[in-house]
Amino acid sequence: MGLILAILVQGAQMVLVLALAPGLVGFTRKVKARLLRRQGPPILQPYRDLYRLVRKEAVLADNASWLFRNAPYLIFATTWVAAALVPTFATGLHFSWAADLIAITALLGSARFFLALAGMDIGTAFGGIGSSREMLFATLAEPAMIMIVFTVALVAGSTQLSTVAAFMVDHATLRVSLGLALIGLIIVALTENARVPVDNPATHLELTMVHEAMVLEYSGRHLAVIELAAALKLLLYISLIACIFAPWGIARQGDGLLEMAFGVVTFVGKLAVGGFLMVLFETAIAKMRVFRVPEFVGGALMLGFLGTLLLFVSRSF
């Protein structure tokens, strides 16, 4: 019985992240539009877009290979699994020990690997430029992420996110290393989600684009699945930041349904706050040139490294 309940809660987490992800995107678009004094599309627009795209036929380029057709599903599946493994409303979920934070980072790496390959499949200049730049950013963002994971893991004594969240609830103190990790993680999150100082999610057909260039040849259900995966990734990063740096309200292992319901409510609240802050930052800043980005992400790498180094020097930082 306990096992069935545990699996049900885990299933609820998987469904929850999937259901909330497009809503988060819709919310950020709405807030951004309002900040720019535009009306903006309704919050539910991404759900409608997905519904519309899914029902359309997929147009494939003449020389698209099996990789091009299967990559969207693999990207979606790896991102979804990664997002489902980050504690959102409850810690200690049944399968949370299946992968720690390093493995979650690597899962996102798998998704990126397939996305970059899909961008190169047709052999257009745009796809190549997107893949090349995405991999460039990843060469700095991924080690930055690993260094941030190190910092957090050295503070909490574990790379297991459930344990980290539980530790942060119980022993939350202001620490220099965690501050560095937070700034680094925000930079990585902005980079990985192709947000404004790095890339612009709202534009198509600009030479500066990265993510949109890779998915340019996709249409119909394939595009829908990729957009859903991108939304899941945004949700993953916000819930990751929330789980490590603001875990309050999250249901603990052994808590009842009431605490879990409260956890869901606080989680939605955290998503809204996180999305709002991100859009506020995006609106206030201009997009960078591509070759400024390595300096920006390299900053995250240095911050993460500094945090780790401080903790190697003394556990009290």
Added chain:
Amino acid sequence: MPIAAALLSVAGLAGVAVAAPILTARRVRWATPAVYGASLVFSAVLLVCGLFGLLGGSAYWGGVRLPVGLPWVGANFAIDPLSAAFLIIVNLGAVVASFYAVGYGAHEEEPGRVLPFYPAFLAGMNLVVLAADAFSFLVAWEFMSLSSWALVMAHHHDPENRRAGYVYLLMASFGTLMLLLAFGLLAGPDGGYAFAAIRAAGHAPWLSGLVLILMLLGAGSKAGLVPLHVWLPLAHPAAPSHVSALMSGVMTKVAVYGFIRVVFDLAGQPAWWWAVVVLILGAASAVLGVLHAVLQRDLKRLLAYSTVENIGIVFIGLGLGLAFKTNDMAGAAALAVTAAIFHAFNHSLFKSLLFFGAGNVLTGAGERDIEKLGGLIHRMPETAYLFLGGCLAISALPPLNGFVSEWLILQAILISPELPQWALRFLVPASGAMLALAAALAAACFVRAFGITFLSRPRSPAAETAHEVGRWQLRAMYALIAICLVAGIFPGPFLDALSPASQLLVGGAMPKQPILPHLAIIPISESRSSYSGFLVFFFILMASWAAIRVIHNFASRAVRRAPPWDCGFPDPSPQTQYTADSFAQPIRRVFGPIAFRAKVTQTMPPPGDTAPARLTLSLRDLVWEFVYEPLEGAVLYAAERLNVLQFLTIRSYLSLVFAALVLLLVLVATWA
């Protein structure tokens, strides 16, 4: 006794090596399958010996002493858990490479230049792993070096290959010289060359330290540690592809074995600065290797540079192992060493797989330059699929095996704040950052390698008319990808199997990996970290299956083929695609100024002038410039100066001999 069976199989391989030239000289038609088939059988026996030695427990360990070699030592051979582990690595690679070669070798133009040396090479590698005294070790090592040199020179008509062979021969002799000195120091003036005698004798700390440096030079030059890696990217691509796979995937592991055997087993208790040296060299190899790899156009050379990277990762693990061992943290040391050996095993699998893939491309399209390939996924679908698997594994992506070993090394790094030495506390996180950087660059490197070679549109007629290769080659690759997947999703039994080896090396073992729940691996304790490749694999499979089923059943499954969109202006010329160089350009621009002193100069003609604009790029290999060129200069300078000695009179020679004699006598008199 596995050791007897193992030695008989090695003798069998030697017999094949002797028989092969007779077969090829008589132009026997079945020479190629016969030689590779016999090599396969003998390697399989050796593989079974290794499996018994590692899994069967102490009943299968033990050694023999043959009455050859040095009269007072004999030739000692033994199987213990460490040699058994590497026996498995060597012979798994050998079995699959022999299988591959049954098909691939049929394309060989001059089989007489490959067939005799191939079994000799296998025999040499096996003897190194089995040797239990310094003399047999060195003889086997030299045998391995020379037979592989002959294989590098198989296609000697190409001047590049001749140069590769020359550089390789130089580096190999240098390495053996260093090993000779290392073993000489360990054996002492009494000549106790048997490993048992070396292990029993105590060694002064300065002597052990010197042995470490000599081993880093000797075994490191064979393994491809920076700055001794320069021969790898020349020699590995020059050999036929199945031999490239063995040299890159397996022979470098034999060098790692030699390093582990001497430094962890024979040289006594390590000092903490050993870890510093090994970590620095490992981290430098990992990053420099992959930075070179990401810029290469030659597919096989790219793979050879990536070997440098992976050897660097193995050495980071070994350096961590040394750091923990010197501080008596047996559990942590066991984790680091097990991770290093597991990564060596994993790398032997996916590197062989990738070299086989490169061999297929070479057979199918006749081209190694990735700038002239493209679109092979349509014409070589199975090779593309298998090569993609290798790329995923080597880029350390879950759920494949490369991720597991790198994850374990990262976990070992997370224990190291408990180390008391300050130098190590600064160095270990830095090497962790380098490891993460290398892994991310490797992903970029293999996206580029796969994307340019197999995806996009063909860039040359050769790529347009490529064809799939035969069944032998593909089946060998299927076997490798299957083992990669199994090691990735069920890593627990592999780690358990390595525990006697880590017990031997550092006096501790990783905790026994639980079968339940759900096959997760636990490096230290469950609350710290765990990873279940099986569950991750299962979830990915289920999630993608569910997505496909739901969308296909309830939405649309219609597909229409159309010309590419490309923002409305698709250009039919394949020239407009991204090339390998343009893909690597951003990475070169970011890392190039530091790693290669990259300089780009553009000359634009003034407006109205019709002269072409020029872009020149200069990349400098700093290792060549700062290590090898000064060395070459010094050797030439010394040779010039000493040249005078060739033209002396007989009187001068006699007086020189006399002076040398007096000098030596004075030295002996003052020291003794």
